[in-house]
Amino acid sequence: MGFCNRLPWLVGQREEDLLFLHWSLSPDLVRPLVPPQLELDLRDGVAWVTMIPFRMAGLHARFLPPIPGLSTFAEVDLFTYVRAGGEPGVICLRIDAATLVGTWVGRFFSLPYHHSRVKLEAEGEWRRFTSRGWPTPRGIVPELSVRYRPAGPEHTAAPGSLAHFLVECFTMFSVTRGGRVLAARETRPPRVIQAAEARLDTNTLLAAAGLPGMAPDPVMWFCRQCRIHTWLSAPISDAASPAR
Numbered sequence: 455m456g457f458c459n460r461l462p463w464l465v466g467q468r469e470e471d472l473l474f475l476h477w478s479l480s481p482d483l484v485r486p487l488v489p490p491q492l493e494l495d496l497r498d499g500v501a502w503v504t505m506i507p508f509r510m511a512g513l514h515a516r517f518l519p520p521i522p523g524l525s526t527f528a529e530v531d532l533f534t535y536v537r538a539g540g541e542p543g544v545i546c547l548r549i550d551a552a553t554l555v556g557t558w559v560g561r562f563f564s565l566p567y568h569h570s571r572v573k574l575e576a577e578g579e580w581r582r583f584t585s586r587g588w589p590t591p592r593g594i595v596p597e598l599s600v601r602y603r604p605a606g607p608e609h610t611a612a613p614g615s616l617a618h619f620l621v622e623c624f625t626m627f628s629v630t631r632g633g634r635v636l637a638a639r640e641t642r643p644p645r646v647i648q649a650a651e652a653r654l655d656t657n658t659l660l661a662a663a664g665l666p667g668m669a670p671d672p673v674m675w676f677c678r679q680c681r682i683h684t685w686l687s688a689p690i691s692d693a694a695s696p697a698r
Contacts, residue, residue: 606649
């Protein structure tokens with residue numbers, strides 16, 4: 455057991471108004487975007503890519519209060535499902551966030567953060583999420599515009615179900631420029647999810663990350679909020695089973 459494994463959780467946060475958008479894609483399309491140190495975690499022979507627009511709130515380090523102006527911001531994560539040493543998790547393909555400080559910190563831990571113009575607004579029972587970043591080297595403007603709302607009863611995902619595979623991940627992997635695999639682990643209650651209704655007006659984030667610009671209709675879930683504790687990113691040999 456490594457030193458990082460014996461440390462307590464480092465960061466606490468609350469995630470709000472999450473929309474889960476899941477696309478099933480051919481592994482051949484996703485594999486080139488995943489570092490060779492990681493294997494794709496397939497479900498019934500297909501790879502899954504997930505996009506989550508949401509609001510980060512109350513972000514704070516352990517024993518410190520949230521800092522006004524820095525602890526709450528909108529963000530959209532794009533990731534796929536992988537394994538390292540047999541352990542399941544996700545690796546982010548792109549993260550757009552309305553926080554410059556968070557972008558710097560995320561990049562320090564080898565996460566693909568991009569400082570973008572991101573907003574999440576309430577419109578009655580609907581939520582409107584917009585994000586627009588700077589053009590990629592290929593000239594693609596990363597942009598997302600979506601309205602969404604919950605559209606079903608609340609429940610938790612049944613173990614073994616597709617929903618459980620898609621929304622109940624507890625490890626985020628990243629790979630340093632030197633090729634070292636890092637794992638950031640989290641603890642939280644099971645997510646309480648609902649079916650979602652969404653209207654995607656613009657979505658170029660998949661193409662900006664190197665995926666097909668056109669994808670099949672997504673599987674969708676809504677989660678009102680979730681509280682999370684995250685551990686310091688550590689090499690996978692040092693990061694198993696974090697202590698509370």
